[in-house]
Amino acid sequence: MASILIKNIGTLVTGKLESPLRAADSIFIQDGLVQAIGNGLAQAADQVIDANGITAIPGLIDSHSHPSIGEYTPAQNTIGWITNYMHGGVTALISAGELHLPGLPLPPDARTALSVAIVTKKCYDNLRPSGVKVHAGTLLLVPGLTQKDFDEIQSLGIKLVKFIFYDYSLLPNGEANRYVDWAHARGIKVKIHSGGVSRSGVSQVAGFDMVQKIRPDIIGHITGGPIPMPEADMLRIANETDCFMEICTSGNYRLALSLARAVKANGRYDRVLIGTDTPGGTGIVPRGILREIAFLSAVGEIPAEKSICMATGNVGRAHDLNLGIIEEGRPADIVLLHKITGSVSKDALDSFAKGDLPGISYVIIDGVVQVAGRSQQTPPPERAASESCC
Numbered sequence: 498m499a500s501i502l503i504k505n506i507g508t509l510v511t512g513k514l515e516s517p518l519r520a521a522d523s524i525f526i527q528d529g530l531v532q533a534i535g536n537g538l539a540q541a542a543d544q545v546i547d548a549n550g551i552t553a554i555p556g557l558i559d560s561h562s563h564p565s566i567g568e569y570t571p572a573q574n575t576i577g578w579i580t581n582y583m584h585g586g587v588t589a590l591i592s593a594g595e596l597h598l599p600g601l602p603l604p605p606d607a608r609t610a611l612s613v614a615i616v617t618k619k620c621y622d623n624l625r626p627s628g629v630k631v632h633a634g635t636l637l638l639v640p641g642l643t644q645k646d647f648d649e650i651q652s653l654g655i656k657l658v659k660f661i662f663y664d665y666s667l668l669p670n671g672e673a674n675r676y677v678d679w680a681h682a683r684g685i686k687v688k689i690h691s692g693g694v695s696r697s698g699v700s701q702v703a704g705f706d707m708v709q710k711i712r713p714d715i716i717g718h719i720t721g722g723p724i725p726m727p728e729a730d731m732l733r734i735a736n737e738t739d740c741f742m743e744i745c746t747s748g749n750y751r752l753a754l755s756l757a758r759a760v761k762a763n764g765r766y767d768r769v770l771i772g773t774d775t776p777g778g779t780g781i782v783p784r785g786i787l788r789e790i791a792f793l794s795a796v797g798e799i800p801a802e803k804s805i806c807m808a809t810g811n812v813g814r815a816h817d818l819n820l821g822i823i824e825e826g827r828p829a830d831i832v833l834l835h836k837i838t839g840s841v842s843k844d845a846l847d848s849f850a851k852g853d854l855p856g857i858s859y860v861i862i863d864g865v866v867q868v869a870g871r872s873q874q875t876p877p878p879e880r881a882a883s884e885s886c887c
């Protein structure tokens with residue numbers, strides 16, 4: 498596999514909250530992995546990219562996505578959305594369930610839910626649209642699943658299950674809590690749809706009490722997707738639990754600001770994840786993750802390099818995936834970006850801090866250049882990176 502040397506990086510964002518910025522201007526990539534990070538690296542490489550002083554960040558991860566079939570989304574009868582998201586800096590998508598499949602009975606019975614998860618997982622394992630890593634096959638938890646079913650999804654590498662359609666009036670029989678135990682015993686994370694009813698019309702409402710009863714790992718779109726739980730419930734989850742909490746593009750911005758203030762007060766930036774909760778009724782939003790980072794930075798007044806961690810390293814850690822961090826030995830998923838001409842900001846981080854989107858110049862996934870020069874979805878950055886000869 499080709500090697501790449503990126504030189505003249507202006508600012509390097511790591512995706513790690515404990516050290517979000519690293520003083521280095523070069524990254525050497527080989528065999529799809531970051532091999533070295535430093536100043537003035539000069540390794541011989543097949544491709545040399547002159548970053549021209551702009552910013553490098555980890556590839557963005559959409560913590561809450563709804564893939565269905567390849568790049569087609571039945572939610573909007575549209576094709577090509579994954580490539581468009583990639584041009585918005587997204588290098589990995591985490592499925593929150595393949596529930597937009599046309600005609601899928603909702604809620605599905607146990608065999609149908611399991612079958613959809615298996616088929617989707619196997620398809621995306623075999624398909625990387627524009628290089629994007631699609632973590633699909635998220636099992637929708639419904640009554641009647643067996644421990645053998647959990648064995649099967651574990652053997653396929655499925656790492657996430659989700660409560661959304663489960664009839665919570667059945668909680669006294671203990672099945673839902675057994676599901677959580679079975680998942681955790683197999684290294685599988687549990688997500689819950691929170692807040693009001695979604696577009697399906699049959700998702701179950703869940704707030705603080707349900708979270709206490711089920712004890713999931715990740716609260717899906719805690720600030721709404723589209724309808725959030727009551728603000729007091731959200732703040733109790735923020736202050737009284739250790740769950741990861743998603744802020745999604747599809748949600749309620751008043752509550753997103755309230756949550757930003759709560760995590761700022763309790764210092765728990767490590768628990769916040771950014772997703773879009775699309776494709777769905779909100780549409781297809783290729784720049785959705787960039788917009789959430791800008792909102793949390795500019796309106797939520799969270800330092801931009803930390804907001805970026807919420808869409809990169811935090812998401813990888815929450816889902817137990819080796820994603821979202823620029824570090825030696827990690828997958829080389831890197832985005833180069835800079836301020837857009839006309840923005841009052843001075844660079845990419847300052848753009849986020851002022852509420853502007855930056856423009857993307859390069860997207861690299863597993864050490865392969867997917868976007869070179871400029872993105873088709875953002876305006877061009879004022880200064881672009883370029884391939885330089887040797």
Ligand SMILES: [Zn+2]
Pocket residue numbers: 561563593722774775
């Ligand atoms: Zn969703």
